Amino acid sequence: MIELDRRLFLKSAALIGCSAAAHPLMSSMTFASVPSDNRLVVIILRGAMDGLDVLQPYGDPMLAKLRRDISAGPERGALDLDGFYALHPRLQPLLPLWQKGELGFAHAVSTPYRDKRSHFDGQDLLEAGTGNDLPVDRRIGGWLNRLLQTMPGATAETAYAVGVEQMRILSGDAAHLAWAPRASLTLSPQAQTLLEHVYHEDPLFREAARDAIRIGSETEQGERGKGPTADAQALGAFAANRLNGQSRIAAFSIAGWDTHANQEQALGRALDRLAAAILALRDGLGPNWSRTTVLAMTEFGRTVRENGSGGTDHGTGGAMLMAGGAIRGGRAYGDWPGLGEGQLYADRDLMPTRDIRAYAAWAMRGLFGADRDMLERSIFPGLDLGGDPKMLA
Template identity: 65%
Template sequence: MLTRRLFLKSSALIGCSAAASPWLSSAAFASAPGDNRLVIIILRGAMDGLDVFQPYGDRDLAGLRRTLSLGPDRNATDLDGFFALHPALSPLLPLWNAGQLSFAPAVSTPYRDKRSHFDGQDMLEAGTGTDLETEAQQDGWLNRLLQQMPGQDSETAYSVAAAQMRILQGAAPAKSWTPRAIMDLSPQAQLLLTQIYHEDPLFRDASQQAMEIVAGLSPGITSTRNGEEHLELARFAADRLNGATRIASFSLPGWDTHVRQTNGLTRALTRLSDTILTLKADLGRNWERTTIMAMTEFGRTVRENGSGGTDHGTGGAMLVAGGAVRGGRALGDWPGLSEGDLYAGRDLMPLRDIRAYAAWAMHAKFGIPKAVLEGAVFPGLDMGPDPRLLA
């Protein structure tokens, strides 16, 4: 049984016509020179950073959220006397204590006011500064990063997803992989299809490469159970990162918590925690050279709504983990939650462009010059002061 289909996007070995092969579907990864690893996780649906990293030390929080985000009194774990960690992320506390987990509590892309998931995610992955730039810029910021890195090839970067990820689209070669796209094909059926496409080099070569990649995966990569797709993503990413791949990106859904946020956020955070710990376990000694950045399109309102949830907001939070991280601390400043401190009177005020943290990580991990990061990779970005994100 063949249990994976691969869409090898932007690969010089096959070309765009491979997308028509009946064997192939989407996902993404990339490789780069050196030993540093980077994993970008897109948290689709707008994660509520105020509930994940709870600013219980802010005296205005309790009045805004009567059932959410109440700090250590509600089983959250104190981190530094001001912020507390949501109980669903408690398995990550050893990383915090080891200096391998950090977060930025008041960040956003330049996206403002419209609060559309589609547009917000598009801008996050495009890495642009305005809606017009996002429409004009068809590639993603990770792909533009690859274009500035000498010596990278189609194994350097992978995007892992059920749908194509814009963050790795572009001229630089990258690969894609889709989990759980099952084709029940016996060896005889595989042989038959090979014979059928024998005279068509595009279909023949694409199908053959897909089978070879699946066959080359580590044991256990090609099997999963329902509800464990996030673990499969992590295992596959670690498998490639332990080889030639240096950059991986995938997304985790389930962060849109308008109703009964306590239940929905707990499920999503449990998946995120399990994903990070699976990456750590499977990466082995390569964990020490790995940086994971978990980003979301925007934050949520500071006030909870009448359905036990929160609505689309502006300022959010970014999680950073890995053996290469200078962790055990909150990154940046805190804007406050008093009425005059809020954005538009309803949202957490973002104090820093989330792209700046990504850019400083690229500068530290891969030596990309600031001028290139502020121009070619993230158009119009002012990186600001170095947050010393990485050790």
């Protein structure tokens, strides 16, 4: 495949406007290389995943009273894990990872963000890794970028971003570039004519543009009929390919977790994509899977009580999924706060018992030797790291 020159994309995007903006690729991906054999993958789950449905605490008797139609445990098909928690049935493809100790969860976690429950603010704070200091100062960048700034010898992986927003989690002063899998253009006939006209006198760019258009057309045709998980599989497979090379840190996002209505179907589809991405990572990484930690994080949880539309609303405490051969899986981490009277946050949400940033920080400390003081002051300003959850094998 001939890759588009970055100048070609930047120069032509201003001309083709809506055609580039309408590109079907909806997830961005970023990479960085660091002097380590360990790998870290961060998946941002955009839309606020309902952790109470993904990892169902059916051993708490209040769950069945507060949720009569969703999150009902093994009686409704969920997969029992340990007698207290049950796994959502759409994550059944990941059950072998749990059994091998390569899948785990942290429950009752959140960022310091409270009460306003805005997706945009919540995601900004999650990726910035800061405290509850809205609006987020864009100059501070993301917490993965600040990690790179503390690591001597870290270099950027050459990459591209095509028609997608930048992952804020890797933005900042440390060298980095963005990459999107299947980096090709799918243009209307009018836009193709315009692009060929603009670069008619430049043989190099003219041929690159033609190849990109051809590849875009072939990719679009090839993706038809592959099913709703095709993009997620592509994200995981592409990330694995880069991580098998020089890259050691990858971050990408999966959308579709906002389940105000018809949660059973909407969440199921999102979980299918998440499972597909994780399995594609495992399969693609091969032996390097044993040195990999995957953290799937969301901006906040959802309400404990289901609403009248078969869904849940924006909440506070939620769950984080962790996977990889480098984790100590087959267990759920964290202190369970309970769902009874007086145990909920604002009488509506799961009470957070640990800052989600602490799990990310302990992963960075174990994988890359990040200094504790640096983690608490610079990478995650204001974080109380607390005790080691011993999440890494």
